[in-house]
Amino acid sequence: MLEWLAAFGGTASGGVTRLLYSDTWIQAQQALKKVMQAKGLDVRFDEVGNLFGRRIGVEEPESVILTGSHIDTVKDGGEFDGAYGIVASLMAVQRLYEQYGPPKRTIDIVSLAEEEGSRFPLTFWGSGWITGRYNLDQAEHIYDKDGISLKEAMEGAGFGAKPMPIERKKPKAFVEVHVEQGIVLERKKKSIGIVSHIVGQRRYTVHFKGESNHAGTTPMSMRKDAMRLMAEWTVFLLTEAELLDESLVATVGKVTAKPNMPNVIAGEVECSLDARHYDSSVLDRFEKKIEEFETHVKTRGMTMSTQRWMSIEPVKLDQAMMKSAARQAKHLGLSYETLISGAGHDSQVFGGYCPTMLLFVPSRHGISHSPDEWTEPDDLEKGIQMLMGELYTLAYV
Amino acid sequence: MLEWLAAFGGTASGGVTRLLYSDTWIQAQQALKKVMQAKGLDVRFDEVGNLFGRRIGVEEPESVILTGSHIDTVKDGGEFDGAYGIVASLMAVQRLYEQYGPPKRTIDIVSLAEEEGSRFPLTFWGSGWITGRYNLDQAEHIYDKDGISLKEAMEGAGFGAKPMPIERKKPKAFVEVHVEQGIVLERKKKSIGIVSHIVGQRRYTVHFKGESNHAGTTPMSMRKDAMRLMAEWTVFLLTEAELLDESLVATVGKVTAKPNMPNVIAGEVECSLDARHYDSSVLDRFEKKIEEFETHVKTRGMTMSTQRWMSIEPVKLDQAMMKSAARQAKHLGLSYETLISGAGHDSQVFGGYCPTMLLFVPSRHGISHSPDEWTEPDDLEKGIQMLMGELYTLAYV
Structure with a gap:
């Protein structure tokens, strides 16, 4: 499924380029929409092009557990960064449904519009929109290198112009799995990273x-x-x-x-x-x-x-959810390490908004943002198992 | 006279570009030849285009005192580096002649073909030829950035093809004045630098x-x-x-x-x-x-x-000549400093061949190889006076 998704924006060097609102980005979101529909999820885009696939909860439909990651990539990036989180959510939710039927609480799988900041000088446009950090006005005054504003690009992709009626209700939790983009899990020979904090960053010239x-x-x-x-x-x-x-x-x-x-x-x-x-x-x-x-x-x-x-600013993730993840890993017999994320993630935007969990799987040699990005299928599977366990706890129990 | 010479190869930014055997180089050497002839000197070019203007000695014509510097410049260099040494020699020899008549020993003013290594990956072509460090064979296998060999370029400028009969007799001494290209004289407020050594240089990647x-x-x-x-x-x-x-x-x-x-x-x-x-x-x-x-x-x-x-390799200059220069400076009431030259000069080639003296005048802010190269006329004059004194000692006494 990762290989299938990587074809939308595939590059000569074996990487992926899927910049926000580009043709390949639109194709990827539309293809994911079809997959979600085929799995029987209720599908919708929000105003900025975040794609949601919903499995309605039968007991507390108003309680939403949000899970996913971002669909955009850097230029000539890898096929795991972002995409893995979406695919893992799709697979975990599908397996839970096949095994246990519909959840008690609603699960929303989200393919977030943008995280990398590769096209516009702005990061976290997708999660920033959902959490209210950004609004449509801001989109008018941010331009890509060709002078196209974020608003124009968004409208060109079919979004933004007519805000659809959607309640912006806080989810009960956000859960993301992502490749580590670092060498700690590999060096320490651990399968799962449980992220306690996402670092604050300061850059100077x-x-x-x-x-x-x-x-x-x-x-x-x-x-x-x-x-x-x-x-x-x-x-x-x-x-x-x-x-x-x-x-x-x-x-x-x-x-x-x-x-x-x-x-x-x-x-x-x-x-x-x-x-x-x-x-x-x-x-x-x-x-x-x-x-x-x-x-x-x-x-x-x-x-x-x-x-x-x-x-x-740095973000501290939810401690109760970290403890739950540690229990889950022990239950599944997976080795884990509590980590600080040195890279930025959508979870850092959600972390200040609702209880948030971020899990890592190993990155070979710590390489990311490169066609050489790689995680072993076994490790990808372990991440999906962790996510299943957590979503079960959050939506089924 | 420096301004006149700077016009041959003058650049838009006020600098000088006079690369070996280029048209502007040929024009400058030919113009200097005419000046020498007008002053009654016996003029000749050697095989590689070093220009000599000779004032024959009346008592020991076979004893030759050589004085001068190089006519070539770096790209967009200044009007003092090299040129000042030639002009100073011309003026000193002329004044001595006007004051004291012909010398006892012969004085050869030399406008050396090349020192900077700006066109070919080779430095000191002029002095290297005179001292026997280089020969015509070497000229075949050194190329400029356009693939023209030193030999071709030399022949194109009218030299090299037919070696003229010239005795390569060691001069009794070589005397050069040059701008310091450093900030020591300026900082120490001294008029004359008497160079004791020219440094050895090692460069690494x-x-x-x-x-x-x-x-x-x-x-x-x-x-x-x-x-x-x-x-x-x-x-x-x-x-x-x-x-x-x-x-x-x-x-x-x-x-x-x-x-x-x-x-x-x-x-x-x-x-x-x-x-x-x-x-x-x-x-x-x-x-x-x-x-x-x-x-x-x-x-x-x-x-x-x-x-x-x-x-x-480093070169140590003649100590007796240094002492003579110090006496001369005291005699003229000029402040002086014994210096080590951190830059390369023709004197380092002559230094291993015959007794050699190198004198410096101050460089404003130490700037050289730039259109901003500058030495105050007063300081230029002091250098000429030192040179007159030394040439008098060497050729008239």
């Missing part, structure tokens, strides 16, 4: 300014070497990150030097800093360390500036 | 290999971060350079990271290292420090490779 000079004729004592300053800053900050908290991750992934010549002292260096932790106060303390270094720089006759251009 | 991974989902303890490794190496090596010897300069000027994205741990980083000192043994000891770090890297599960792609 850092600019170091020294003086460009001849590499041969400028004595070390007369230099204002921006490359050296950047190196000192990198060593200092990453070491501080390790000392501050073992769950803090900090990355300097991008660097550009000017004039970037072997025989010229770099006058300017710009680099990125990405810091993530599940506790904002740790990110605050880390930010203090950046300021500490800035003070130190002034004493050396150079300047640096740090611009924070992204700040996403 | 250094490659760090770690593992590219997700910046959010990879704990610090599981990372193989090539950017961090590069930063640690840079801090370590530049600190070691300072500790090793105050005259050692080391520069990491160029860096490239892969995939160079803010939210991905860099799997590979490549950077440059440029190290210079006037004593080879110091450069050897510095190289040992690189090896020390390589050992350290292995213990961290990453790899690095260091490729040395340039190695130029």
